[in-house]
Amino acid sequence: DLNRLKIRYKAKSKELAAVKKERNVYIEKAISFYFRSIALDVKDQLESDVDRFCSLWIEHNDINIDEDELLRLPTSCFVPWSNQLTSRLLDENTAFQNILKKLIINISLSHPFHILYLIKSLIITKGESDDAAVASRGNVAESIWEILYRSIDEFNVEGVTNILESVEGFSDKAVTVANSKLKNTKKASILKFPDGKWWVDTLPTLSLPSPVKNIPVQKHFPYRKEELPIILRIDENIVIAASGVSHPKIMKMILSTGESQRMLLKAPDDLRQDSIMKQVFEKVNKLLWRNI
Numbered sequence: 001d002l003n004r005l006k007i008r009y010k011a012k013s014k015e016l017a018a019v020k021k022e023r024n025v026y027i028e029k030a031i032s033f034y035f036r037s038i039a040l041d042v043k044d045q046l047e048s049d050v051d052r053f054c055s056l057w058i059e060h061n062d063i064n065i066d067e068d069e070l071l072r073l074p075t076s077c078f079v080p081w082s083n084q085l086t087s088r089l090l091d092e093n094t095a096f097q098n099i100l101k102k103l104i105i106n107i108s109l110s111h112p113f114h115i116l117y118l119i120k121s122l123i124i125t126k127g128e129s130d131d132a133a134v135a136s137r138g139n140v141a142e143s144i145w146e147i148l149y150r151s152i153d154e155f156n157v158e159g160v161t162n163i164l165e166s167v168e169g170f171s172d173k174a175v176t177v178a179n180s181k182l183k184n185t186k187k188a189s190i191l192k193f194p195d196g197k198w199w200v201d202t203l204p205t206l207s208l209p210s211p212v213k214n215i216p217v218q219k220h221f222p223y224r225k226e227e228l229p230i231i232l233r234i235d236e237n238i239v240i241a242a243s244g245v246s247h248p249k250i251m252k253m254i255l256s257t258g259e260s261q262r263m264l265l266k267a268p269d270d271l272r273q274d275s276i277m278k279q280v281f282e283k284v285n286k287l288l289w290r291n292i
Contacts, residue, residue, distance in 0.1 A: 108148055121272065207230050
């Protein structure tokens with residue numbers, strides 16, 4: 001009858017609450033243990049410990065973390081998670097958001113070429129979307145950018161100056177090229193695009209590393225210009241892909257390493273999801289290689 005159902009419902013609800021409480025205790029302990037393990041810096045376990053800590057911390061961000069201890073950890077640990085961390089930014093005054101913002105600032109100062117383009121993309125997408133969450137992330141990204149401007153002398157880079165201005169200019173010009181509409185052509189000179197002369201005359205003077213080249217993460221030393229894949233020039237002929245709704249442009253860059261590299265300029269797509277999927281495939285490949 002109804003009374004029996006009520007009694008059973010109360011008992012089951014109490015049981016469920018106890019299970020949830022116990023689960024939260026286990027999660028809190030797991031985050032704490034992985035956190036401590038990262039601090040020990042055990043070489044063979046560090047990457048998996050960071051992965052597990054970040055995934056649990058991001059999902060259960062209401063669990064308290066010691067801010068001072070977290071910010072004392074090597075920022076190099078968190079570089080592979082830059083995409084996911086920046087994507088979690090929101091303009092909220094919570095303990096998680098405050099720690100996350102400081103962590104991203106520290107990563108930016110220590111490893112600017114691994115994360116600045118992600119922050120800049122949040123600022124750009126803010127002006128292209130009506131979504132409240134996108135606007136919120138854009139607001140935080142703008143505040144981080146302003147803090148970085150005030151900390152310009154603290155970047156862990158030697159031989160490359162005006163880093164923020166260069167990244168900002170490169171990003172804005174790249175978006176302009178990506179959004180340009182050229183019909184009935186498979187190839188076009190960069191000079192036919194808006195601000196085309198910037199790519200030919202200004203870019204080679206910036207000593208800016210390729211944004212799509214994998215740069216090894218420096219754990220103990222600064223990034224030095226002579227060791228970075230600096231863009232020397234670009235091929236003036238831009239290839240326009242025939243496939244795809246947005247007809248992405250393909251730009252060829254000549255690097256100081258002697259390599260040439262292609263960069264895809266695509267709009268209005270947000271390529272962060274593509275970047276995350278690339279990370280997933282890389283992780284799967286590593287797991288498969290371990291078992292071969």
